Amino acid sequence: MTAELAEREPALEVTDLNVRYGRMHAVRDACLIVPAGRVVTLIGETGSGKSSLALAAARLLPSSATITGRVAIAGRDTSGLGSGEFRRVRASLLGCIAQDAMAALNPVVPVGRQVGELFTQHAGMSRQQAREAAVAALAQVEIRHPAAVARLYPHQLSGGMRQRVMIAMAVALSPPLIVADEPTTALDVSTQAEILALIGELRGRMRSGFLWITHDMGVVAELADWAAVMYAGRIVEQGPVETIFDAPAHPYTEGLLRTRRDLRSGPVGAPLFQIPGSPPSPGEEPAGCAFAPRCSRATQVCAEVDPGLEPVRRDVGEGGSFGHVAACHHPVGRSAGASSGLAQGRSVEGQRP
Amino acid sequence: MARGLIRRLVFGLIAIAGVIVLAFLLEFVVPGDPARAIAPRATSLQVLANIRAQLHLNQPLIVQFAGYFGNLLRGNLGTSYIQHQPVAAVIGPRLLTTGVLALAGVVAEVIIGGSLGILAALYSRVRALIGAVNLTLLAVPIFVLGLLLLLLFGFKLGIAPVSGGAGPAELVLPALTLGLIGAPWYAQIVADQMQESLASSYVRTAVSKGLPDSYILRRHVLRNVLSPAITMVGLDLGSYLSGVVTVEVVFVWPGIGLLAVNSLHNLDRPIVMGTVIVGAVAVVFFNLVADVLRMFVDPRTREEP
Numbered sequence: 001m002t003a004e005l006a007e008r009e010p011a012l013e014v015t016d017l018n019v020r021y022g023r024m025h026a027v028r029d030a031c032l033i034v035p036a037g038r039v040v041t042l043i044g045e046t047g048s049g050k051s052s053l054a055l056a057a058a059r060l061l062p063s064s065a066t067i068t069g070r071v072a073i074a075g076r077d078t079s080g081l082g083s084g085e086f087r088r089v090r091a092s093l094l095g096c097i098a099q100d101a102m103a104a105l106n107p108v109v110p111v112g113r114q115v116g117e118l119f120t121q122h123a124g125m126s127r128q129q130a131r132e133a134a135v136a137a138l139a140q141v142e143i144r145h146p147a148a149v150a151r152l153y154p155h156q157l158s159g160g161m162r163q164r165v166m167i168a169m170a171v172a173l174s175p176p177l178i179v180a181d182e183p184t185t186a187l188d189v190s191t192q193a194e195i196l197a198l199i200g201e202l203r204g205r206m207r208s209g210f211l212w213i214t215h216d217m218g219v220v221a222e223l224a225d226w227a228a229v230m231y232a233g234r235i236v237e238q239g240p241v242e243t244i245f246d247a248p249a250h251p252y253t254e255g256l257l258r259t260r261r262d263l264r265s266g267p268v269g270a271p272l273f274q275i276p277g278s279p280p281s282p283g284e285e286p287a288g289c290a291f292a293p294r295c296s297r298a299t300q301v302c303a304e305v306d307p308g309l310e311p312v313r314r315d316v317g318e319g320g321s322f323g324h325v326a327a328c329h330h331p332v333g334r335s336a337g338a339s340s341g342l343a344q345g346r347s348v349e350g351q352r353p
Numbered sequence: 354m355a356r357g358l359i360r361r362l363v364f365g366l367i368a369i370a371g372v373i374v375l376a377f378l379l380e381f382v383v384p385g386d387p388a389r390a391i392a393p394r395a396t397s398l399q400v401l402a403n404i405r406a407q408l409h410l411n412q413p414l415i416v417q418f419a420g421y422f423g424n425l426l427r428g429n430l431g432t433s434y435i436q437h438q439p440v441a442a443v444i445g446p447r448l449l450t451t452g453v454l455a456l457a458g459v460v461a462e463v464i465i466g467g468s469l470g471i472l473a474a475l476y477s478r479v480r481a482l483i484g485a486v487n488l489t490l491l492a493v494p495i496f497v498l499g500l501l502l503l504l505l506f507g508f509k510l511g512i513a514p515v516s517g518g519a520g521p522a523e524l525v526l527p528a529l530t531l532g533l534i535g536a537p538w539y540a541q542i543v544a545d546q547m548q549e550s551l552a553s554s555y556v557r558t559a560v561s562k563g564l565p566d567s568y569i570l571r572r573h574v575l576r577n578v579l580s581p582a583i584t585m586v587g588l589d590l591g592s593y594l595s596g597v598v599t600v601e602v603v604f605v606w607p608g609i610g611l612l613a614v615n616s617l618h619n620l621d622r623p624i625v626m627g628t629v630i631v632g633a634v635a636v637v638f639f640n641l642v643a644d645v646l647r648m649f650v651d652p653r654t655r656e657e658p
């Protein structure tokens with residue numbers, strides 16, 4: 001990865017990003033890099049700030065949000081651009097894939113036109129040329145009979161087809177960055193797999209960087225190169241996806257993984273693991289680590305001093321992965337293994353079906 | 354799509370038939386004897402009886418209705434008791450006059466209401482002000498507004514005719530009255546739809562595609578606002594054509610509403626029935642037209658439910 005980083009500008013570089021809605025601090029001091037041709041995933045619960053971070057990078061937040069920090073897309077600092085200036089370049093810098101394609105497509109405009117307007121507005125094409133280009137773009141995302149589909153309206157398409165149309169719009173102008181907000185959540189499992197395969201294929205072909213928001217760890221494992229875990233507005237851990245999966249350092253990440261492991265391969269009927277407690281409410285600004293009240297590894301220092309992101313050092317054996325960082329005073333060590341801080345976590349009454 | 358339209362048409366015809374029956378019955382509830390209205394003041398009972406016999410007024414209600422309905426099916430609306438002309442010949446020109454006023458009124462309310470709605474949706478600072486304007490217009494009775502306009506522009510400023518009539522100059526004030534009375538409804542529906550559309554996910558998609566604001570408004574927002582507005586235009590055209598009685602009376606606009614009122618006073622039953630039927634047909638027809646138009650604007654309404 002290091003070689004590629006040097007070879008090309010990162011698709012997205014976010015430095016010290018803060019997002020506030022009035023007094024609510026939705027994203028705190030986030031730093032994140034999406035290298036070209038890579039998939040970086042943002043994992044977190046609802047309200048963790050993952051969508052705010054991604055939408056701030058894509059400049060899609062409402063004007064009520066205050067954003068500070070630096071955002072650079074393909075080496076270009078966009079935080080300094082005026083809104084009109086940014087509008088003109090945005091489609092060539094980034095594409096967006098929304099979660100619910102049904103809502104994200106205009107119900108009264110044929111999908112071919114919705115793809116085609118990118119070409120008339122940004123590539124200076126005539127309507128006839130744009131129509132042909134739109135059909136070609138639909139074919140790119142493996143829609144069969146693209147010319148016929150182009151004339152249809154969103155409600156006449158299946159969920160998978162609609163998401164393909166969304167993807168076709170996002171990649172139409174081959175932008176270096178693509179922001180995807182849980183694009184497979186609304187789909188059934190087999191369609192989900194098709195869409196993931198399509199995105200994997202497009203990534204290889206286009207060399208765009210993907211910022212992928214999700215709470216589904218399964219998607220992360222399949223597609224992502226890099227994972228960043230968010231909790232209460234902060235990136236609490238990030239690193240190569242295998243490292244995050246195999247050797248999480250932050251107790252919160254470990255808890256997330258454990259919940260998923262129980263769900264997938266735990267004995268039938270056994271209680272599911274659940275992280276005790278709930279995240280701090282949006283207005284709260286805890287003095288120390290935001291996760292401390294829910295963490296069994298927490299000590300006095302966790303409640304008082306906010307831990308910064310530090311490179312993860314392992315107790316024994318290898319020195320950890322390059323770039324793996326976590327914000328924790330008492331990171332989960334490799335040697336600690338399963339008997340980690342969350343081992344005493346309360347179990348849920350609910351049973352697996 | 355065609356089946357849906359046919360179903361609506363059938364329901365519309367049933368509704369029209371219902372209106373005819375109801376109006377016919379109501380006329381017999383209205384006290385008064387048409388024969389006395391027709392005959393000169395001091396008339397012998399024999400003359401009155403002759404008139405009643407001539408008009409079949411002495412027959413049972415059901416027989417009278419059967420006779421009327423039979424004629425109606427043959428396209429015969431009957432003859433005016435007072436003017437001794439075929440009802441169609443009396444109503445025809447009046448319908449045209451009312452049609453002009455209805456159309457001008459709808460155009461005025463769409464322009465006034467639509468602009469207010471768009472302003473309210475786009476600029477939050479004027480939203481409260483426009484809300485107050487809407488509320489005021491809703492609270493003013495139509496005849497009060499009409500008379501006020503007449504006083505101001507007709508008598509005080511002397512720039513509008515006050516004598517009544519159906520010329521272009523006489524059209525301005527009644528159309529403006531209709532427009533102002535109808536505007537708040539359009540303002541509200543346009544503002545609501547537009548705000549919903551502006552906050553929608555598909556507009557965010559359009560923004561994320563880097564489309565210019567004016568383009569997004571034209572291509573993505575307004576088309577979604579159009580559909581409910583069209584429905585309302587259909588309703589308004591229908592109901593205005595069936596007679597904007599108050600406005601026509603205030604401005605002495607010689608339309609169907611004025612005719613209906615006068616005929617009701619004179620117990621000229623065929624004319625009253627004629628105006629009722631024209632109104633019912635107009636309502637059904639323009640609703641149907643609105644449905645068809647909506648199918649062009651909103652593809653989702655094309656599908657059978």
